[in-house]
Amino acid sequence: MKKLHHLIDKLILSLIGRSFTILTDTEPIIKRELAYLPDEFTAAFAVEEGAPSIIVKKENNRFKYFGYHYEPNNIDLRLYFKDEEFAYEVLGAKEGIRQAFSEHKIILEGDLEYAVSLIYIFEVVEAYIMSEKFSEKIIGYKFKRNISRLQLIIRALFLYREKGEI
Amino acid sequence: MYSSDYFEFFSPVKIISGEHALSTLNYELDRLHVSKPLILTNQSLDEMKILDTLLSHLKNDSINQRQIIKTIPNQATIEIVKKASQRYKDLECDGIIALGGEAIIDTAKGINLMISEQVEDLKDLAGIETAHADMQPFIVIPTTSSTGSEAALTAVINDESSKRVLEFISSKLIPDLAVIDPTMTFSLPPRLTASTGVDALVHAVEAYTGLQTNPLSDAYAFAALKLIGQNLRELVKDVNNKKHRVAMNNAAVMAGISFSNSHAGIIHAVGDACEKIAGVSHGDALSVLLPHGMFYNLKFDYCRNSYQDILIALEGRDKFIETGLEDRALIAVNAVVSILNELRSLTGIPVTLKEIGVKRNQFDDIVDKAMHNSAILNSAGQVNREDIKNILEAAF
Structure with missing residues (x-):
């Protein structure tokens, strides 16, 4: 079961990272939170300490996705879970990231104001990826998708992953 | 609304409260193996003789003037944390006593982070549960009954160079001892x-x-x-x-x-x-x-x-x-x-x-x-x- 959870965590986290980039153009909440972050702001998300992190970076008012990296440098904010099972609860649509944050299941290294921005973005991205029922539960209201789940997944599959130095 | 039965609760601070609570201080310092504490407070508490009250309860031979910093500002800053940490190292102190309100307690928490984690820049430790080292013995003597900082796992420290407020949340920040003596808060209007x-x-x-x-x-x-x-x-x-x-x-x-x-x-x-x-x-x-x-x-x-x-x-x-x-x-x-x-x-x-x-x-x-x-x-x-x-x- 652990291996299955690990695989799901890895796939969903990658999908979330890619969706950060895709939804920047269409989702007003993401645009607003992106504006709150400083230029060149770089964030790393991982399922637990020491696991590879997906990297997203703000450049020219857009998110760029850098894929998975081991021990990346020049990171402004790192977010990871105390244990991979906690990550699975969030990435497997059992619990919202806000609840996980409140329950001390998340470790954050960096400025907490910016972390809150990223948590809002993460929450919206999850709402796009997950079922209507889960989306409403974590967002707290019936939200309007500006792009369908299928479109998002297809675009995510073909998204260009930035290479080279972060 | 989603509800969960999962929770974490952590409160390791020893609390000594009530009249004559300060009288236990020497015993508690011995218990924590503190013989040379760095004492943090501010000018007002010195002028109101609150610092004198504390010093009268400590063994005379354990404190010299350099161990007392009376210039902690109303808001904790990276700069004062850095200076006080240097003093702590120079004097080879082995514990911290914070006498005062939230700003003084937060400054002490910042010093404890810098010393214990051996970092050059406190900013590197901003965030949630970023500290892992064993901490220095840390005693708080609150002078205002409100903030609860003496039992809290948070510290808020201003970074004046970037004009940002840094938050530190870690169970490692909770003091070892809180001495809550009414004589230290009587002067509040x-x-x-x-x-x-x-x-x-x-x-x-x-x-x-x-x-x-x-x-x-x-x-x-x-x-x-x-x-x-x-x-x-x-x-x-x-x-x-x-x-x-x-x-x-x-x-x-x-x-x-x-x-x-x-x-x-x-x-x-x-x-x-x-x-x-x-x-x-x-x-x-x-x-x-x-x-x-x-x-x-x-x-x-x-x-x-x-x-x-x-x-x-x-x-x-x-x-x-x-x-x-x-x-x-x-x-x-x-x-x-x-x-x-x-x-x-x-x-x-x-x-x-x-x-x-x-x-x-x-x-x-x-x-x-x-x-x-x-x-x-x-x-x-x-x-x-x-x-x-x-x-x-x-x-x-």
């Missing part, structure tokens, strides 16, 4: 006693309604509320009353333990934002916002249930029984409003944001700041910008 008491009241109320509310933090919050209900108004009427002062000091530390574990919520988030954007006092902002934040929370079932406990704590069993089930939460809010009104008539604590100097044209910035305060994530419901704006309008 009625207005400040009221304001700091309301701060403790907010901590206890918010601990009840955060997303991480749990049976253990509820127990501390309930006990704190009971003491606040029985003692705050009486203490404001007679600030030198030892019994009420000790009770409020205990209430503050219990409220601190509860909200440290179940987190603050919307009242703190908006209050902090008012403080940062409009430069108003933390205590005044919380006094004004408390009833409005509670009214906002009434729309959530679990908050209404929690507020029933607040009614028992503040008004007693008889009032609880005679109040209908549907009305209990609202009557609990009214009980809080009644405490605030009485404190206003006794000391003039504010009831509107306008009164404390917040301007309507600052609302957008306050909303933005509050929405990015991590406390907002722990608040009931998914708070949005409109919710905060409505609270600000109602409190204006």
Whole structure:
């Protein structure tokens, strides 16, 4: 079961990272939170300490996705879970990231104001990826998708992953 | 709303409270293997002879003047933390004593982080649970009964170079010992006693309604509320009353333990934002916002249930029984409003944001700041910008 959870965590986290980039153009909440972050702001998300992190970076008012990296440098904010099972609860649509944050299941290294921005973005991205029922539960209201789940997944599959130095 | 049965609760601080609590200090320093502490305080506490009171309780041969830093500012800063850390290293100190309020305690927490984690730049440790090393022995002697910092796992430290406020949240920041002696808080005047008491009241109320509310933090919050209900108004009427002062000091530390574990919520988030954007006092902002934040929370079932406990704590069993089930939460809010009104008539604590100097044209910035305060994530419901704006309008 652990291996299955690990695989799901890895796939969903990658999908979330890619969706950060895709939804920047269409989702007003993401645009607003992106504006709150400083230029060149770089964030790393991982399922637990020491696991590879997906990297997203703000450049020219857009998110760029850098894929998975081991021990990346020049990171402004790192977010990871105390244990991979906690990550699975969030990435497997059992619990919202806000609840996980409140329950001390998340470790954050960096400025907490910016972390809150990223948590809002993460929450919206999850709402796009997950079922209507889960989306409403974590967002707290019936939200309007500006792009369908299928479109998002297809675009995510073909998204260009930035290479080279972060 | 999603609810979970998972919680974490951590409170390792040893608390010594009451008359002659300071007399145990030498014994406790020995127990913690501290022979050369660095003492942090400020000029006012020195002038009020509070520092002298502390020193009179320490072995004379253990302290030289260089071990005492009396220049801690009203807000903890990276710069003062760095300077004090250097002093700690130069003098080869082996423990920290913070004598004062939140800024002094936060400065001490910053020093402990820098020394224990051996970092050059404290900014590297900003965030949640970033510290892993064994910490230096850390003793807090609070002089205001409100902040609960003596039992809290947070520190807020200003970085003046980047004009940002850095937050540090870690179980490693909790002191080893809190000595709560009434002789150290007697000098607080009625207005400040009221304001700091309301701060403790907010901590206890918010601990009840955060997303991480749990049976253990509820127990501390309930006990704190009971003491606040029985003692705050009486203490404001007679600030030198030892019994009420000790009770409020205990209430503050219990409220601190509860909200440290179940987190603050919307009242703190908006209050902090008012403080940062409009430069108003933390205590005044919380006094004004408390009833409005509670009214906002009434729309959530679990908050209404929690507020029933607040009614028992503040008004007693008889009032609880005679109040209908549907009305209990609202009557609990009214009980809080009644405490605030009485404190206003006794000391003039504010009831509107306008009164404390917040301007309507600052609302957008306050909303933005509050929405990015991590406390907002722990608040009931998914708070949005409109919710905060409505609270600000109602409190204006």
